[in-house]
Amino acid sequence: MTVPVPPVRRPxxxxxxxxxxxxxxxxxxxxxxxxxLDDVSHILSRATALENQDPLTRDRILAKRRVALLxxxxxxxTRTSFELAAKALGADTTLVSSLSSSIxxxxxxxxxxxTLRALGAEAIILRHNSSGAPWLxxxxxxxxxxxxxxxxxxHPTQALLDLRTILAHLRPGAEAVNxxxxxxxxxxxxxxxxxxRVARSNMLLLPRLGARVLLCGPKELLPELAAQVGPGIExxxxxxxxxxxxxxxxxxxxxxxRLVGLQLDLEQYKANYQLTGQRLAAQAPDAIVMHPGPxxxxxxxxxxxxxxxxxxxxxxxxxxxAIRMAVVERAILAGHPLAGHALAGPAQRGxx
Amino acid sequence: xxxxxxxxxxxxxxAAGVDGLKDILLKDGRVAEIASPGKLKxxxxxxxxxxxxxxxxxxxxxIHVHLREPGQGYKETIATGTAAAAAGGFxxxxxxxxxxxxxxxxxxxxxxxxxxxxxxIRVFPIAAxxxxxxxxxxxxxxxxxxxxxxxxxxxxxxxxxxxxxxETLAAAARVGLSxxxxxxxxxxxxxxxxxxxxxxxxxGLRGMPAEAESGMVERDIRLVTELxxxxxxxHVAHTSTAAALAAVRRARRxxxxxxxxxxxxxxxxxxxxxxxxxxxxxxxPPLRSAADRDAMVEAILDGVVDAIATDHAPHAIHEKExxxxxxxxxxxxxxxxxxxxxxxxxxxxxxxxxxxxxxxSAQPAALLNLKGRGTLTVGSxxxxxxxxxxxxxxxxxxxxxxxxRNTPFDGWTMQGKxxxxxxxxxxxxxxxxx
Numbered sequence: 084m085t086v087p088v089p090p091v092r093r094p095x096x097x098x099x100x101x102x103x104x105x106x107x108x109x110x111x112x113x114x115x116x117x118x119x120l121d122d123v124s125h126i127l128s129r130a131t132a133l134e135n136q137d138p139l140t141r142d143r144i145l146a147k148r149r150v151a152l153l154x155x156x157x158x159x160x161t162r163t164s165f166e167l168a169a170k171a172l173g174a175d176t177t178l179v180s181s182l183s184s185s186i187x188x189x190x191x192x193x194x195x196x197x198t199l200r201a202l203g204a205e206a207i208i209l210r211h212n213s214s215g216a217p218w219l220x221x222x223x224x225x226x227x228x229x230x231x232x233x234x235x236x237x238h239p240t241q242a243l244l245d246l247r248t249i250l251a252h253l254r255p256g257a258e259a260v261n262x263x264x265x266x267x268x269x270x271x272x273x274x275x276x277x278x279x280r281v282a283r284s285n286m287l288l289l290p291r292l293g294a295r296v297l298l299c300g301p302k303e304l305l306p307e308l309a310a311q312v313g314p315g316i317e318x319x320x321x322x323x324x325x326x327x328x329x330x331x332x333x334x335x336x337x338x339x340x341r342l343v344g345l346q347l348d349l350e351q352y353k354a355n356y357q358l359t360g361q362r363l364a365a366q367a368p369d370a371i372v373m374h375p376g377p378x379x380x381x382x383x384x385x386x387x388x389x390x391x392x393x394x395x396x397x398x399x400x401x402x403x404x405a406i407r408m409a410v411v412e413r414a415i416l417a418g419h420p421l422a423g424h425a426l427a428g429p430a431q432r433g434x435x
Numbered sequence: 436x437x438x439x440x441x442x443x444x445x446x447x448x449x450a451a452g453v454d455g456l457k458d459i460l461l462k463d464g465r466v467a468e469i470a471s472p473g474k475l476k477x478x479x480x481x482x483x484x485x486x487x488x489x490x491x492x493x494x495x496x497x498i499h500v501h502l503r504e505p506g507q508g509y510k511e512t513i514a515t516g517t518a519a520a521a522a523g524g525f526x527x528x529x530x531x532x533x534x535x536x537x538x539x540x541x542x543x544x545x546x547x548x549x550x551x552x553x554x555x556i557r558v559f560p561i562a563a564x565x566x567x568x569x570x571x572x573x574x575x576x577x578x579x580x581x582x583x584x585x586x587x588x589x590x591x592x593x594x595x596x597x598x599x600x601x602e603t604l605a606a607a608a609r610v611g612l613s614x615x616x617x618x619x620x621x622x623x624x625x626x627x628x629x630x631x632x633x634x635x636x637x638x639g640l641r642g643m644p645a646e647a648e649s650g651m652v653e654r655d656i657r658l659v660t661e662l663x664x665x666x667x668x669x670h671v672a673h674t675s676t677a678a679a680l681a682a683v684r685r686a687r688r689x690x691x692x693x694x695x696x697x698x699x700x701x702x703x704x705x706x707x708x709x710x711x712x713x714x715x716x717x718x719x720p721p722l723r724s725a726a727d728r729d730a731m732v733e734a735i736l737d738g739v740v741d742a743i744a745t746d747h748a749p750h751a752i753h754e755k756e757x758x759x760x761x762x763x764x765x766x767x768x769x770x771x772x773x774x775x776x777x778x779x780x781x782x783x784x785x786x787x788x789x790x791x792x793x794x795x796s797a798q799p800a801a802l803l804n805l806k807g808r809g810t811l812t813v814g815s816x817x818x819x820x821x822x823x824x825x826x827x828x829x830x831x832x833x834x835x836x837x838x839x840r841n842t843p844f845d846g847w848t849m850q851g852k853x854x855x856x857x858x859x860x861x862x863x864x865x866x867x868x869x
Contacts, residue, residue, distance in 0.1 A: 095729045095784065098847075100707045113711075193756050213758035214639035215712030223756070234760075236639030280639060311633040343626055343641075 105218055110206060110227030110414040113217050115239040115288040123288070124259040126243060127250070129409035130402075131258065133172070142173035148415050150174045151204035153195065153220075154231075155181040155211045160376050160400055161231050161240075165208050168407035174415070177204075192216060196224040206414040209233070227414035235278045235341060240410055241375055242284035244402040246292070248395055249331055251402075252371050266293030271325040273299040273356055274335030274383050276309055278342075281375040282335060283312065290315025299325045300356060303345055304337070322356050326366035333373040334358050334383045353382065360387045371395045438462045439860060440478045444486025444821060448493055449793035450801075450810035459491065461817035464859040469813060486821050489854055492792045493811050494526025494556070494818030495773060496799040498586075499615075499672055499696060499744035501765065502528070504552065505543065506535025511749040511838045514553035516769070519747075519837040521555040521856045521864035523770040526818035527800065527808050528556065528747075531590045532563040539563035539574050541582035548583050556858040557818070559585040559805065564603045564614065568592045573602055576610045585803045588615035590672060591719075593651060595621065601658045604667040613668040613694075613803060618651035618679060619643070619720065628760045630721040634706040640760065643721055649678035656686045656693055663691065670802065671695040673746050675720035677730035684739050694802050696744040699768060699775045700843060702731040708843065714755040714762035715843045718748065735794065736786055742799035745772045749839030767842045771830055773822070774849025782850055788824065817860035826852035 106113055118126070133141060150169040154162055162178070169176045179199065181187065186195060192211070199207055206227040209217050214234030221228040232238040249265060250257050257264055270289060276282045276298050286296055290313060297319045298309055310316050319325040326332060337347065358372065372384070372394045380386045389396060439461040446457035446469070458475045460468040468475055497520065503511040513530075520528050530547060532538035538547065544560045552558070562584035566572040570589060579587070587607050593616060594600040600616075607614045624643040629635050631642025652671055659669045674680055674695045686693040700718065705725045709716045716722060734740045748765025755762050776795060780786040800809025807816045832845035856864035 095732050097705075097725075097728065097732075098703055098779070100705075100710060103711055105711050191753075191757060211758070213760050215759045218711045219756070219758060234639050277636075283637070283639060306636065308633045308636050312637050 105221065107221055107225050108227045110417040111221050111229070112239050112410055112414070113221065113228065113230050114237050115242045115284040118239070118288070120260055120262065120291065123243070123246070126406065126409045126413065127247060127260065128258050129412060130247060130405040133408040133412070134405040138171065141171055144172045144412060145169070145415055146173035148174045148205055149203045150176050150206050150208065150411060150415070151199045152176060152178045152208045153199065153210070154178065155186070155216070156232070158210055158231070160403060161210060164400070164403040165229070165231060165407050165411070168404050169411045171404070171408055172412055174411065192220055193223040196220045196226070200224050200226055206411065227417075229410060229414055232280050234280065236280050237284045237287075238280040238375075239284045239288075240403070240406055241281045242288040243410070244399055244406040245285055245333070245373060245375075246288060247402045247406060248373060248399050249371070251398070252395065253330055260292050262291065263293045265289065268293070268330050269295045269297060269328045270331045270333060271297045271299055271319070271329040272333045272335065273322060273325065273358070274304065275337045276300050276305040276335065278304070278338040279335050285333070286312050286316050297325045297328065301352065303347065323362065323366050326362065326370070329367055329370050331371050331373060332358065332367060333375070335375070336377060336379050336383055349382070356383065358384045358388050360385060360391065363388055363393060373399055375399070437860065438467075438481035439817070439857065440475060440481040440483045441486050441491055441819065441821060442483055443472055444489045444491035446491045446811065447789050447792055448811045449789045450493070450797035451812045453811075454789060457491070459811065459819070461819070461857065461860045464817050466811050466813050466815045466817055469811070484821065484855060486854070488823065489821050490788070490824045491819060491821050493796040493809050494820050494856060494858065495524045495795045496527040496805065496809050497525050497745050497747065497769065497772070498529040498742060498799045498803055499698075500528045500530055500747040500769065501533065501749065502530045502558065503749060504534060505546065509838070510751055512552075513547065513558060514555070515836060515838045516747070516749070517554040517556045517558060519767070519769045519835060521858065522836045522853070524773045524820040524822065524853045524856055525769060526556045526820070526856060526858045526863070527559060527805060528769075529559045529561050529585055529803060531561055532588065533568060533591045537563050537568045539566050539568065541578045544579055544582040544584050555863040556856070559583070559803070561586045561588055561590075561615065563587065564589045564594060565599065570594045570596060570599055573599070573606055576606050576612055580610050580612055584612070585805065586613040586615050586670070588617065588672070590615065590617045593617050593619050593621060597654065597658065600655060601661065604658055604662050604669065605665055608662065608665040608667040611804070613670050615670045615672050616651070616655050617672050618648045618655065620647045620651045623647040628717060628721075629709055630706045630723045632706060632724055634709065638709070638712065645676040645678055645723065645727065648676045648720055649682060652679040652682045656682055656691065659686070659691050659693060666692060668692040668694070673698050673701065673720055673744065674731070674740070675701045675723050675727060677727050680730055680734045680739060684734070687739070694741040695739070696742040696799070697731050697735060697740050698744060698746045699772050700766060702728065702735060703775060703779060704728065704843065712759040713843070714757070714759055715766060715841050717759060717762050717764055718746070718766050719764035732784060735780060736784060740794065741802055743772060743776060743794045744799065745769055749837050750841050751839060755841050765841065767835065767837050767839055769837070770835060771842065771844045771847070771849065773851055773853070774828070774830060775844065775847070777824065778848060778850035817857060819855070819857040820853060821855040821857075822851050822853045824851050826850070828852050
C-alpha cells in the first residue's frame, strides 16, 4: 500500500499558525510547557515554605477564598491532595463530580464552569477525560484553571511533584532550578506511554532541566513518534538496557479504560517490562523507583518493588500536597480578579 | 428585470479562451451577447453595471457543500447557505445528501430545488448512493437523476464494502452519474479527531492515519479499473493526503475517469493549526502534515487537481464550544474560497488568474456535467461574478451570511473583493459599497 509521492518542486511559504492566546489567566496551570524555569523554581520554593509553615498561620493565606474541584474522572491521590492543599491554605473547597451533578443531565463543560464562577469560584481544578478540556474551560471562564489531568494529554502538577521527588533524592538541597540542574540524570519512563498524561507532562518538563528521558515499552503502547515531543527524549525498547542507564525509573499502569479494543498479551508484557526485584537489583540497584499511581501490583511492578527500599512512591504522594499548595496559592494570588474579588490582582503576583 | 448589461470589465472565461475587455448582455437568464466595449448591438434600455477596473468571470461552482436542509435548519438553511454562496461569488452549489432525513429519494431531491426554499443561486442536489447512506442497498439512480440529482455519494459515510461500491460505480455509470467518495476507511479512524502524527500524540488525541484515506482511494481506483469498459467515473472528495493524490495521478495516467477536488483549508493549513484544541480547525478529513499540504499545492499548480471545493459544513456555535473530541467535524467555506485562492494560489504561488477561476468554475461544472455553467459563451446561463482582483480585505466571521460562524479564517486577509454575483440574470449579491 505504499505509493511513491512526488517531491514538491516549488518553494511553498504557507501562512503561519497563529500565536496561542493561552493562558488567558496568569494563575492558570494548563501545561508543563507553560511554566518558565523561574516559575518552576518559584513553585518549588513555595512548596517547601508552605510545607514548613505553621498550619495556624498558613490557613490565613487563602482564608475563605473559593476553590472548586471539578472532576469528570475518578481520582484518589490528585483529588484528595488538591483538596487538602487548598484547605491547608484556608480556602473553601467544593467538589463537583460528573456523577451526582447536573453533568449527568447533559450540562456542558462551559455551562458548568460559568455556573461555578457565578457561585464565586476563584479558581477551578479540573480533571477531565477529554484531552484539551482545561483549555476550553479557561477560554470560557477566564478563571485560573489548574489542569489535574486531561485525557491522554497532560498532568502538569504530577510532573512538578515528580521533579520535587527526583531533586530530593538525586540533587538534595537544590531549589532554584536551571537548565542543568538535573543534567546527568537519566529517567526511564516505562509502560503505557501512549495513553499517559503523566508521561507527556514529564517529557515536557524534565528535559528542560537537563534530564535525559528514556521511554520504554512495546510498539502498541509507545509509538516511535513519541520521541518527537521534544528534545532530550529517546526510545529504548529493551527494558534492561534502559534500566542500566537510569538513576530514576517511573513505572506506568496499562490504562485498560483507554485501550479501545487494543489486545495485549499481558504475560508477554510482564515478561518484558515488569519491574521485578531481580531486574532492579541486577540493573539499577541505586535507582529510585517512582509510580504516579494507581499501582496494579503484580502487573507493571511486583509488590516487593513497590514496597521495597528503592520505592519513593508514597513520597511522591506527599510531595503532591506541597506542590499543590504552591500551585493553588499561585492560581488565586496571581490570577485575575474576574469573579468580583478586588484583592487578588496581577500586581500582587509573587507577593507571597 | 430581464436584461442586464455589464460594461467595461475584464472578462476572463477560461473555458472559452476569453481574456480581455468586454461588455456582456444578459437577457432572460442567459448570456445574450458579448462584444468589445461600447459595441453591444442590443443593449438599449438595459440596466447597466459599471465594471470598469473589475474582473468579470463565470459564476463560481462549488461541488461540495452541506446546506443542512432538510432537518438541521438551526445550522444552515438552503436560503442562508446560498446567500453565503452568493456573497462568495458562487452561482451553483452541489448539496451533499447527509441531511435529516438523508436525501436518498426523488421527493427530497425535488424538495431541495423548490422555489419555496428561497435559494439565491442554483442548488444541485447530490443524492445518497445507498438507502439512508447505510452502505447496503443501492438507490434508484435513474429516478434520482430525473428528479435533478447530479451525482451520488454517501459523503461522510464511506462505502466500505467492495461489492456495494462496485455496484454503485456500475449503476451510476449506466445512467451517466458520477460517484463521489469521501475516502476514509472508518475501521482505521475509530475515536480519532485529528491527523495521526506527532501533533496528535503531543495533544493526547487519537489520530486518523493517512492510509485511511489513501487506502480507500486505492481500493476505489481498483474497482474503477475493473469497470473500465463501463466508463465509471469516480470523484475523490476533499483529497487531503499526498498518497491519495499520487494514486489519483497514476489512475489518470492510465486513462481512468478519476477526478479529485481539494478544499482551501487543505492547501493552506496543517495539523499544527489545531493549536490548543481549536474546534474551528476540526474537520474530516483532518488537517494533515506540512508535506501533505505542500503536495496539495503542488498538485493544484501542476494540474492534477480538477476542482477547488469548500466542503462548507456549518455547525451551530454551541456544537463547537465543546471538548475537541466531542465537537462535530466541519467548517464553513463559501465566503472565503475565492479570497483565499486569489491571495495564496494566485498572488503567492503564481497560479495564473484564469487557472484559479477555472478550478472554481469551468472544471467543477464540467466534472458534474452542469451544462451551460462555468462559462459565459452566448447561450450559457447568465451566472456571473464581478470582482476587484487586486483589492485586499479582512474576513470577519461575524458578518457572514451563513447561519454559522465555524471558520478557521476569521481575521484572515483575502484578495479579490466581490462586487456583484449574478445568478441566471438576477443580482444575487451586491457589495454594500457598490
